[in-house]
Amino acid sequence: MNLRNVGIVYRKELTEWLRDRRTLISTVLVPLLAFPILMVGMTSLMTVMIGKAEKETAKVMIIGGEDSPQVVEKLREVKDLEIAPYTDDWKKRISEKEIRAAVDIPKGFDSALAQGQELTVKIYFYQGEIKSSFGANHVEKFFDDYRDSIISSRLSARNLPSDIIKPFEVKQENVAPPEKVSGAALGGLLGYMVILLSMTGAIYPAIDLTAGEKERGTMETILSSPLSRVDLVLGKFLLVLSASLSTAILAIISMGTSFYLVGNSGAMNQKDAAAFQLHIGFPAILSVFLMALPLAVLFASVLLTIALFAKSYKEAQSYLTPLTFIVVIPAVASLLPGFDLNPKLALVPILSTSLVCKEIVAGTFHWNYILLILLSSSVYAAAGLFIAVKMFQRESVLFRS
Amino acid sequence: MIEARGLSKRFQDKKRGKVRAVENVSFTCQPGKIYGLLGANGAGKTTTLRMLATILEPTEGTAVICGHDVVEEPEKVRANVGFLSTATALYPRLTAEELVEYFGRLNGLDEPTLKKRVDDIFNRLDMNGFRDRRCDKLSTGMKQKTSIARTLVHDPPVMIFDEPTTGLDVMTARTIITFISDCRDRGKAIIFSTHIMSEVDRLCDRIGIIHDGKLLADSTAPELRAKYAEHNLEEIIVKVVGPLLKNSEA
Numbered sequence A: 001m002n003l004r005n006v007g008i009v010y011r012k013e014l015t016e017w018l019r020d021r022r023t024l025i026s027t028v029l030v031p032l033l034a035f036p037i038l039m040v041g042m043t044s045l046m047t048v049m050i051g052k053a054e055k056e057t058a059k060v061m062i063i064g065g066e067d068s069p070q071v072v073e074k075l076r077e078v079k080d081l082e083i084a085p086y087t088d089d090w091k092k093r094i095s096e097k098e099i100r101a102a103v104d105i106p107k108g109f110d111s112a113l114a115q116g117q118e119l120t121v122k123i124y125f126y127q128g129e130i131k132s133s134f135g136a137n138h139v140e141k142f143f144d145d146y147r148d149s150i151i152s153s154r155l156s157a158r159n160l161p162s163d164i165i166k167p168f169e170v171k172q173e174n175v176a177p178p179e180k181v182s183g184a185a186l187g188g189l190l191g192y193m194v195i196l197l198s199m200t201g202a203i204y205p206a207i208d209l210t211a212g213e214k215e216r217g218t219m220e221t222i223l224s225s226p227l228s229r230v231d232l233v234l235g236k237f238l239l240v241l242s243a244s245l246s247t248a249i250l251a252i253i254s255m256g257t258s259f260y261l262v263g264n265s266g267a268m269n270q271k272d273a274a275a276f277q278l279h280i281g282f283p284a285i286l287s288v289f290l291m292a293l294p295l296a297v298l299f300a301s302v303l304l305t306i307a308l309f310a311k312s313y314k315e316a317q318s319y320l321t322p323l324t325f326i327v328v329i330p331a332v333a334s335l336l337p338g339f340d341l342n343p344k345l346a347l348v349p350i351l352s353t354s355l356v357c358k359e360i361v362a363g364t365f366h367w368n369y370i371l372l373i374l375l376s377s378s379v380y381a382a383a384g385l386f387i388a389v390k391m392f393q394r395e396s397v398l399f400r401s
Numbered sequence B: 001m002i003e004a005r006g007l008s009k010r011f012q013d014k015k016r017g018k019v020r021a022v023e024n025v026s027f028t029c030q031p032g033k034i035y036g037l038l039g040a041n042g043a044g045k046t047t048t049l050r051m052l053a054t055i056l057e058p059t060e061g062t063a064v065i066c067g068h069d070v071v072e073e074p075e076k077v078r079a080n081v082g083f084l085s086t087a088t089a090l091y092p093r094l095t096a097e098e099l100v101e102y103f104g105r106l107n108g109l110d111e112p113t114l115k116k117r118v119d120d121i122f123n124r125l126d127m128n129g130f131r132d133r134r135c136d137k138l139s140t141g142m143k144q145k146t147s148i149a150r151t152l153v154h155d156p157p158v159m160i161f162d163e164p165t166t167g168l169d170v171m172t173a174r175t176i177i178t179f180i181s182d183c184r185d186r187g188k189a190i191i192f193s194t195h196i197m198s199e200v201d202r203l204c205d206r207i208g209i210i211h212d213g214k215l216l217a218d219s220t221a222p223e224l225r226a227k228y229a230e231h232n233l234e235e236i237i238v239k240v241v242g243p244l245l246k247n248s249e250a
Helices: A005-020 A021-055 A069-077 A090-094 A109-114 A130-157 A180-208 A212-214 A217-225 A229-263 A272-274 A280-310 A313-333 A351-361 A368-394 B045-052 B072-079 B096-106 B111-124 B140-152 B169-186 B197-203 B220-229 B233-248
Strands: A058-064 A081-084 A101-105 A122-124 B002-013 B017-029 B034-036 B060-065 B081-084 B158-162 B189-193 B205-213 B214-219
Touching: A005 A180, A005 B197, A021 A130, A021 A180, A021 A229, A021 B140, A021 B169, A058 A069, A058 A090, A058 A130, A069 A081, A069 A101, A069 A109, A069 A212, A081 A130, A090 A101, A090 A130, A101 A130, A101 B189, A122 A130, A122 B096, A180 A212, A180 A229, A180 A313, A180 A351, A212 A217, A212 A313, A212 B060, A229 A280, A229 A313, A272 B169, A280 A351, A280 A368, A280 B111, A280 B197, B002 B045, B017 B034, B017 B045, B017 B060, B017 B081, B017 B189, B034 B081, B034 B197, B045 B158, B045 B189, B072 B081, B081 B140, B096 B111, B096 B140, B096 B233, B140 B169, B169 B189, B169 B197, B197 B233, B205 B233, B214 B233, B220 B233
Parallel strands: A058 A081, A058 A101, B017 B214, B034 B189, B034 B205, B081 B158, B158 B189
Antiparallel strands: A101 A122, B002 B017, B002 B060, B205 B214
């Protein structure tokens, strides 16, 4: 291996890479803009939609209630509700969003209430439809308040204090520090994004530097120079790795900025905004990148090897696109609740890194696992690089026709 | 000096099985001489030249270039060879100058020598007008000149040209032919393949006719003319290859 030659190849590949408009789009623009557009756009849209649904006066139908004018009258007085005249096709009308919900008042509700009998009021709504849920909530709140007022009047009629039915309160309090809370919510996402983007960021340059060279006819040109194949692969590999890491770094910067903007935009209430406040320190982010580095090496070498096998750009794309799913599946699996690291999982590439990143961001450092994962993924990375070098020495691959 | 010793190359083809692209080819080219390798498309010329340039490894036999074995010391061989073929394209996003400099550096030239060498070649080939232009913006003739500059930058004692004038206009082809002739005058050993017989007549000191991977003739042009009682080189090729074509058709 000649380091000077590796450097010469790397510098030349970098020059060509930076002059390619497609590179600028896939490596710089997409990761930089994707998150702000997604996050700011989605949250603004959601805020507008939810606000609109909350403000709407829900049209609700009463089923029965003819013999209970008291409760019906009180329902009509609720300002967030509009009572629609009863029709038999109320179910269909909820489905077709003509009314938001229907409330079934049992026969003899008013008189049964006066006699202290137990009753069940049913509220019908369309699950998954936000405006229907809000309508049903308004009806439920009315009945909750109505029940509370009846309880209070019954207690006062018997000269009993109102706290007799509530001997104690139950309240949950969080003891986890903020980074643990955001770690659980977003930590998995950070590792997942770094892994996924270091893969996607490497795809285009890997194709361009191998199958692209074959297609453009420059492979034979470089093979006729005194450069050794090992130096050639290493120069190309370093460029693909640089592209992979810079895509991931840019995306993380963009993701952090987007979360910050959304959390501080004032568009959300304090509780929702808190979910977007990243409490991830720089050391944790650096550790995530350190853990993801051997994986990025593995991606760069595997992608180079596969793309080199292809005869053309198109063929390489058809080989590499399905590979994205192979990376996405274990990375997504690590986000599932209850999926925790164990010695066997620590040997599974991608999944192990994603799991350990989740823990690092949450502030937990299992050093034995971290070392095991670094070691195992470094071994996979070295194997990937070795195979890439071997492939560059095979005529049947370089001159495949 | 170039010395091919029983060069053979076999490929594995999915449809045709094992294919013998080149079989037991031997010839020699001395410094200051041009060896013309002639033959139809698919005869084995490019494979032979690729083996000499160490881009392909021979299945059997070997070649020695400037004292280095193509199998044992491929990198040393490449450092002594300038290889140009129809398949050696240019990097589209580099300028002509950057491309030539890149190959100069890969050949181990230091920066002052590289600058001097690049200036000299660009002047000789009249390339200063498009020095800073990206290769994807060059005309076919400019590209071919840049390719030649690329093969020359390390001043190799051996040059291998595989159909260097294919697709070029008359003026550019003429420049290239004059340039190859200059290379011979500077004492370089040159192997040259072409389908244009006037170029063979003008340049080649010795001719090899290859067909179906086998070298059927290895002689000077006057010797071939005398042997086949024919002045026209095209007719001579037909006479050399003809009997084999009839056999294969039968």
